[in-house]
Amino acid sequence: MAKASWEVNNVLIVGVGGQGVILASEILSEVAMRSGFDVKKSEVHGMAQRGGIVSSHVRYGSEVASPLIPQGEVDVLLAFELAEAVRWIGFLSPKGRVIASRQRLVPPIVSTGLASYPEDAESILQRETWAPVLVDAQQLANQLGNPRLVNTILLGVASRLLELPHRTWRRVVSERVPKAYRELNLAAFEQGRGILGSSSVS
Amino acid sequence: MKALLSGNEAVARGAYESGVKVAAAYPGTPSTEILQNFAQYEGVYAEWAPNEKVAFEVGIGASMAGVRVLVAMKHVGLNVAADPFMTFAYTGVRGGFLLTSADDPGMHSSQNEQDNRYFARFALIPLLEPSDSQEAKDMVGVGLRLSEQFDTxxxxxxxxxxxxxxxxxRLGKIKEVEPKGFTLDLQKYVMIPAYARMRHPLVLKRLEKLRRYAERTPLNRIEWGDRSVGIISGGVAYQYAKEVMPKASFLKLGLTYPLPEAKIREFASQVEVLFVVEELEPFLEEQIRAVGLSVEGKAFFPRLGxxxxxxxxxxxxxxGVLKVRRRRSRVPPGAAxxxxxxxxxxxxxxxxFFALNRIKGIVMSDIGCYTLSVLPPLQAIHSCICMGASISGAQGVAKAIEKAGVRDDRPVFAVLGDSTFLHSGVTGLMDVAYNKGNVNIIVLDNRTxxxxxxxxxxxxxxxxQGEETFQVDFLKLAEALGIRRVRVVDPYDLKGMTRAFKEEAAVPEPSFIVTNRPCVMLEKFDSSLVYRxxxxxxxxxxxxxxxxxxxxxxxEEIPSKKGKKVRRKVSIDPSLCRGCSVCEQLCKQEAISGPPPRPA
Structure with a gap:
């Protein structure tokens, strides 16, 4: 994933309203800015709270023009939900990687019979993308004692693929979470970071 | 100092840095955060007005009193404020006045995707379009200076x-601007026909001065690159064009009305082919064509979305000027x-809406979360046009039935939220009372x-700012307007509410019904209320x-006889249920249980 410094890094963070996609993209953008990069981040607010699709584009590099990542140029697709991971794989670059939480959120429209959930989401990711990283983030979060740690764990995983200083990650994560949960979030971040050994970084 | 700011945060910061002292707005996506952020600065006044027209007029008054002003609204909000907007363009300002219009191409959260650049041209006032957050902040200061310099x-x-x-x-220093105070200038601010006739020629003279300014301002800059392709663009479209054609020559427009004709001619004369890349309407393209230049735009870049x-x-x-092939999507069909x-x-x-479906009335609805009731499985409403249109629209339906021979015996309902009602439903209610319409109005008062x-x-x-203040009494207001049948219903009591709707529908006079449960987003999740x-x-x-x-x-699927519809047992997600009890009231098997909801 190493890129020349003038190239733009593109991270697409996706999920469902209420999962914490926006907070995760805020943290990543802040880390990138403090690491000296130009940063742009774009998402759509408004209907997000109501179970809708949420996607946040984060781009950083020496100079970023478009706030939206061009289709086919996503380096890291960080998905908080399986069907959402599948929805966006068309945005990946040929060498782009998917990190997806194994969580499934089935919208009510499925129960009315008007749509069906892609039950084979995992195998689609395995088949269509290169070396996807599937994470039991919910389970890990519960083991750590708080289901809300899912997004910090996923950021930890992503941090392995993004060349930004570890120290800056830790500092921004500490600042962006409630004081009482600081240590817990840092532990969650490290747990996520440990999922991909440095050997699997390419 | 540097900060990561959204365009809306940057506008708020720019207003603060530029000495804006009064700001007013009505919330509307994507503009809402402008005022929310501005209100957090020390030493400023910011208010939510009941609607955009009021916000604009508050701004006019503050400008007449000689302070710098910001008013913010979404694109369709300017339709509501168009009346003061068009005439204020004649009077001009005393304190600098910046109107922020946040448009919604693609209609992420709007009922149309009108291009408000035409409003600036309609009123003959300067139009600024930032391409990123830095420009959004900087253009607030520029816009206020233009406002004072050109009296507009x-x-x-x-x-x-x-x-x-x-x-x-990059954050800037805070500029202190001395308030100028209110002075008498009757011919400038009292727009009787005789004085308005004196102002109109000044508007045209001002436009000529602005045209000359447009030629020399660095807001409109040429970035020479490969001269085989020249691109004129502004706003976010400029960033997209720059992304895909980084080597082309650009005329980047920050001031998009009035246009710098000479600069455009100069640019056009030095490139082989000229394109305009702009979102929505051919606003720039048509003006450029009108001066006789050959340019391509909407033939290649869509007008929609x-x-x-x-x-x-x-x-x-x-x-034919970009050779890179399009990457094909790898999303398998059916996976979306x-x-x-x-x-x-x-x-x-x-x-x-579940109750309204049972009554089978005609339901004129409005703008708010409740508009989602048009989607399955509820599919309960029949119209949504603009803020406040439910009540007046229902009056039209009721009169067409009563007076114009439309045969329909269904009761007519108007449904709208509390904020929408205060925004522009009150005048419609007045009409229903005054002209005796047989309309049943339901205000969904969720207190936000x-x-x-x-x-x-x-x-x-x-x-x-969260300070306590007077609270409109909806029932008293309706009574004062002349509605005799007013009542409150509990939407968590399905039977009681349905009965109330039926009673009101049966009486041939207007009724006014207010629901009394707050938005669940205002309340903390309470696991003791969960149903199972x-x-x-x-x-x-x-x-x-x-x-x-x-x-x-x-x-879990329930085994059934061949050919019969598959039945499934249901469950309730304990992390989502808020204990409204409505499903329990519907269940004939008494399979659902939980604690009764707290009193409203």
Missing amino acids: PTMLRLTTRISHAKGVV ELSPEVVAEGFRKA LPRPPIMCPGCPHRSV TAMTGGQQHPGTGRTL VDPERCEGCGICLRLGCPAILPG
């Missing part, structure tokens, strides 16, 4: 991808799962402006699923 309101036009995109912004890097790339590909936005679990609106994220309004008893399903009792009839509540999930 200035319009700053944002779009969703500017308002809600974050970028790195948002642009994006790939849409712009596709346009240049079609035009729709996730239409839905009302929250426990939302007090849901049961209202929910759709835009929960803002205060005159019915909540709190100001933008007894799997032994559930027969999978599915009636609870017809509520469309995200907390109710179909599960």
